[in-house]
Amino acid sequence: MTATGGGPAVRGTGAAAPAGTGDRSRVTARHRAGRLRTVLGLARVEASLLVRSLLVLAGLLAGGAVVWVIFGSVEPLWWNAAWRIGFGQLVLGMAVLVAAQLAAGRARRDSMADLYASFPATACTRTVAHLAGLVGAAPASLVLIGATAVVVQVRGPIGAPSITVLAGGLLLVIAAGAAGIAIGTRFPHPLAGVLGALVLFLSSATSHLGSGGGIWLLPWEWTQDQLGSLPGPLAGYPPAGAHVLELAGIAVLAGIVALTVTAGRARARGGLATAGILALVVICLAGAMQLRPIPTAELNHLVREAADPASVQRCTTASHVRYCLYPGFGRDLPSVEAPVSGVLAHLPARPDQPLTLRQVLSLYLPDSTLTHGHPERQVSQWQAQMQRAPGNAATASAIYLPVGWWPAAGGRLADAHFDVALAAAEWAARIPHQATGNPNGPVFLPCVPLDQAREAIAIWLAILATRPPAGELQDGLGGLGTGRGFQGVEVRNTMVPTWAYPGWGASYITSAGAPQTTAAGYLLASAMLRLPEQKAARVLKSAWPTWLNWHTTDAQLAAALGIRMPSVPAPPAPFRTPRPGVTFVQPGSGPQNPLCTA
Amino acid sequence: MDEMTPNVRTAAVRADGLSRRYGATRALDEVDLTLERGITGLLGPNGAGKTTLLSILATVNEPDAGRVSVFGLDPREAAERVEIRRRLGYLPQELGYHRHFTVAGFVDYVAILKEITDRRRRAEEVARVLAAIGLEARARTRIRALSGGMRQRLGIAQALLGHPELLILDEPTAGLDPEQRLRFRELLSGLPGDPVVVLSTHQADDIAAICPQVIVLLQGRVRFAGTPSELAATAAGRVWAADQRDDRAHLSWRGGDNRWRHIGDYPPTGAEPVTPTVEDGYLLLSHAAGAR
Numbered sequence: 063m064t065a066t067g068g069g070p071a072v073r074g075t076g077a078a079a080p081a082g083t084g085d086r087s088r089v090t091a092r093h094r095a096g097r098l099r100t101v102l103g104l105a106r107v108e109a110s111l112l113v114r115s116l117l118v119l120a121g122l123l124a125g126g127a128v129v130w131v132i133f134g135s136v137e138p139l140w141w142n143a144a145w146r147i148g149f150g151q152l153v154l155g156m157a158v159l160v161a162a163q164l165a166a167g168r169a170r171r172d173s174m175a176d177l178y179a180s181f182p183a184t185a186c187t188r189t190v191a192h193l194a195g196l197v198g199a200a201p202a203s204l205v206l207i208g209a210t211a212v213v214v215q216v217r218g219p220i221g222a223p224s225i226t227v228l229a230g231g232l233l234l235v236i237a238a239g240a241a242g243i244a245i246g247t248r249f250p251h252p253l254a255g256v257l258g259a260l261v262l263f264l265s266s267a268t269s270h271l272g273s274g275g276g277i278w279l280l281p282w283e284w285t286q287d288q289l290g291s292l293p294g295p296l297a298g299y300p301p302a303g304a305h306v307l308e309l310a311g312i313a314v315l316a317g318i319v320a321l322t323v324t325a326g327r328a329r330a331r332g333g334l335a336t337a338g339i340l341a342l343v344v345i346c347l348a349g350a351m352q353l354r355p356i357p358t359a360e361l362n363h364l365v366r367e368a369a370d371p372a373s374v375q376r377c378t379t380a381s382h383v384r385y386c387l388y389p390g391f392g393r394d395l396p397s398v399e400a401p402v403s404g405v406l407a408h409l410p411a412r413p414d415q416p417l418t419l420r421q422v423l424s425l426y427l428p429d430s431t432l433t434h435g436h437p438e439r440q441v442s443q444w445q446a447q448m449q450r451a452p453g454n455a456a457t458a459s460a461i462y463l464p465v466g467w468w469p470a471a472g473g474r475l476a477d478a479h480f481d482v483a484l485a486a487a488e489w490a491a492r493i494p495h496q497a498t499g500n501p502n503g504p505v506f507l508p509c510v511p512l513d514q515a516r517e518a519i520a521i522w523l524a525i526l527a528t529r530p531p532a533g534e535l536q537d538g539l540g541g542l543g544t545g546r547g548f549q550g551v552e553v554r555n556t557m558v559p560t561w562a563y564p565g566w567g568a569s570y571i572t573s574a575g576a577p578q579t580t581a582a583g584y585l586l587a588s589a590m591l592r593l594p595e596q597k598a599a600r601v602l603k604s605a606w607p608t609w610l611n612w613h614t615t616d617a618q619l620a621a622a623l624g625i626r627m628p629s630v631p632a633p634p635a636p637f638r639t640p641r642p643g644v645t646f647v648q649p650g651s652g653p654q655n656p657l658c659t660a
Numbered sequence: 661m662d663e664m665t666p667n668v669r670t671a672a673v674r675a676d677g678l679s680r681r682y683g684a685t686r687a688l689d690e691v692d693l694t695l696e697r698g699i700t701g702l703l704g705p706n707g708a709g710k711t712t713l714l715s716i717l718a719t720v721n722e723p724d725a726g727r728v729s730v731f732g733l734d735p736r737e738a739a740e741r742v743e744i745r746r747r748l749g750y751l752p753q754e755l756g757y758h759r760h761f762t763v764a765g766f767v768d769y770v771a772i773l774k775e776i777t778d779r780r781r782r783a784e785e786v787a788r789v790l791a792a793i794g795l796e797a798r799a800r801t802r803i804r805a806l807s808g809g810m811r812q813r814l815g816i817a818q819a820l821l822g823h824p825e826l827l828i829l830d831e832p833t834a835g836l837d838p839e840q841r842l843r844f845r846e847l848l849s850g851l852p853g854d855p856v857v858v859l860s861t862h863q864a865d866d867i868a869a870i871c872p873q874v875i876v877l878l879q880g881r882v883r884f885a886g887t888p889s890e891l892a893a894t895a896a897g898r899v900w901a902a903d904q905r906d907d908r909a910h911l912s913w914r915g916g917d918n919r920w921r922h923i924g925d926y927p928p929t930g931a932e933p934v935t936p937t938v939e940d941g942y943l944l945l946s947h948a949a950g951a952r
Contacts, residue, residue, distance in 0.1 A: 176752040177752050182775050
């Protein structure tokens with residue numbers, strides 16, 4: 063050693079001469095080969111870290127929980143379920159984004175930038191390895207897809223999964239990870255990743271602010287679509303292929319941004335800029351494809367399916383009741399039939415009127431996500447056609463089941479069963495569908511079978527047919543039973559306490575025009591249930607037409623059955639507990655619910 | 661030896677006119693030096709430019725002016741810079757760690773970054789360096805569970821990966837207890853292949869113990885380069901022991917024997933000359949530079 067000019071003379075050592083041209087080319091070749099092996103080695107480690115990341119595991123569980131919650135309320139229709147699974151992937155993607163950002167920013171955050179800079183593996187090499195290491199996020203994504211797909215499959219799905227949509231979910235996770243790396247290479251602070259994940263979440267959570275096909279441009283839209291109300295897959299809704307292309311473009315662009323931050327050479331940056339422009343072009347192209355309107359023929363077909371379901375539905379008759387379901391929904395038939403059969407089994411006499419249970423579509427056509435790009439006149443025509451859909455006409459001889467709302471299992475299915483059973487019992491008891499106002503208007507007041515024995519009979523039949531838990535039935539009184547509140551409607555200037563039955567307001571059936579159940583009717587039905595069933599049946603059978611007469615009162619029925627009339631607590635004054643779906647008005651100050659007559 | 665190995669015997673590392681500024685601060689001021697195979701100690705106070713110099717030699721930073729040649733390779737050329745790094749082991753002064761990594765996992769990760777991509781060879785290397793610094797029993801321990809001294813040893817371990825021909829250690833003995841420092845000296849002394857080792861430290865006794873060469877860097881300039889005995893010799897005739905303190909001395913302190921040790925140009929009353937040490941030489945140089 064020597065400091066030239068400051069110490070002893072240089073001694074002979076084993077040091078190198080400057081490399082010649084041949085040496086340099088060999089150095090370059092070795093450099094490239096070494097870099098590839100290093101990338102693979104590092105990628106393996108990074109992938110392994112991602113696989114074992116607690117953050118990714120948490121994202122997996124959270125994603126699974128989100129999908130589980132979503133699936134709890136919807137019918138397992140594959141054309142809808144696959145897209146919902148994708149929303150679980152968005153949650154996982156947020157976790158992967160944070161994990162990838164932490165990994166990419168690790169060297170700088172842990173004050174190891176100087177050490178890393180001394181290694182032959184450059185920052186760019188490490189970034190390539192981080193990007194390749196995103197393979198480690200794939201198992202979590204695939205596990206989530208697989209597990210949720212199994213859940214859907216176990217619930218007896220309708221339709222078949224779209225591989226493109228499911229692949230889009232996987233790509234979403236990878237794109238989120240690439241974005242995390244792009245953030246991490248520039249901003250190593252952990253908060254940067256959290257903010258990135260937040261932006262990703264908000265981009266989808268605010269999809270309601272978007273309109274038309276623009277919603278599909280978001281990483282993953284989940285609030286605006288009507289997939290769950292479709293009777294089958296609709297071409298271009300969502301535009302899955304184009305969306306996959308967009309996600310791929312985003313993943314590549316994020317990777318390019320990450321590499322540009324770390325690339326040292328101007329030539330490399332030039333190449334990356336070119337690739338970035340190409341990725342942008344792909345993204346724009348995919349965006350344009352997603353903004354394309356749904357083909358007119360597809361929407362024509364959909365409107366026809368909605369307006370004239372009989373033209374496409376398959377009908378089955380059992381015990382003189384017709385069940386008409388869209389093709390593919392035959393799976394629901396036994397489940398829909400069970401509560402109706404239960405009511406029929408306890409019925410003293412069949413009504414003359416036939417009963418039809420029919421699936422209907424609860425589509426909202428003015429929604430621009432469905433009809434964007436089509437002329438307004440065309441949309442108006444479709445809407446006019448939809449107005450003629452059978453579900454819009456109130457009739458007691460038909461029960462309409464909106465597509466997508468029939469639960470597969472659990473408590474919701476029990477509620478749906480009671481809902482259908484009560485509708486069938488009201489048909490059997492000849493309680494009419496009368497109402498004031500328009501179902502789609504601001505005021506819609508269904509009729510109330512006030513002090514009509516047939517209401518208690520209908521409720522009694524529905525309970526016998528489905529046997530819901532007594533506590534659940536009692537909960538329908540709200541605070542009335544405990545004196546802590548009051549729910550009611552006004553009929554003939556009198557406040558009438560009402561009863562919310564299991565499944566009330568849950569849209570298992572279209573309830574337009576269905577009568578409002580009263581607390582008095584439920585309490586009398588409860589009293590009937592305490593009698594031996596044969597005794598009640600005998601009394602009903604002896605004067606069935608009389609009991610169905612709307613003039614026959616609760617007191618008359620109670621007297622015939624030999625039971626005391628249950629007392630209904632008086633509503634407190636003032637009463638201020640309006641319920642959803644019930645228009646609340648002060649007595650005598652506004653429109654009142656009509657009385658169910660006829 | 662590979663294709664980049666020299667066929668001309670000359671300095672392993674050479675720096676000519678290195679200068680580096682950080683804002684208004686001149687960290688290095690036209691530093692010229694050559695390093696040969698063997699251990700070279702780099703002495704200097706805080707802010708003398710040691711870390712800047714080492715980071716430039718490690719190709720981490722670039723000088724504002726001047727040039728460096730390492731084994732005949734020019735770090736300004738990308739490919740040659742990578743080749744230098746392939747032969748380099750570097751321990752920066754302030755090294756954080758990936759605290760959630762295990763000891764072996766971290767060293768293994770660094771080994772990949774050093775292009776030791778063959779799994780078997782990498783596993784052997786990891787085991788070798790961990791054994792060398794006495795951390796083999798802690799291979800599966802998370803770094804966050806290690807003491808400061810153990811982390812410092814881990815830093816040394818990663819620098820030893822791949823038998824580097826140029827080993828740059830910036831204050832490697834900071835945080836090590838006396839026994840570990842002795843083991844470290846033993847380790848450096850026994851490195852195979854006669855690598856170029858640059859050891860920056862505040863511990864003059866480390867330099868005296870294991871460095872055949874020493875450089876003193878003061879205020880960004882090389883003030884001395886030579887052997888430890890030559891550094892000690894610069895203080896010959898200027899170090900005394902006395903029973904009383906003398907204010908004329910540049911530096912004076914009371915030793916364990918209760919006698920005052922003076923470094924200065926004039927002997928205190930009743931003082932007797934003593935044999936200077938490397939530390940004496942360094943302190944005298946440091947004082948002289950400060951007076952300038």
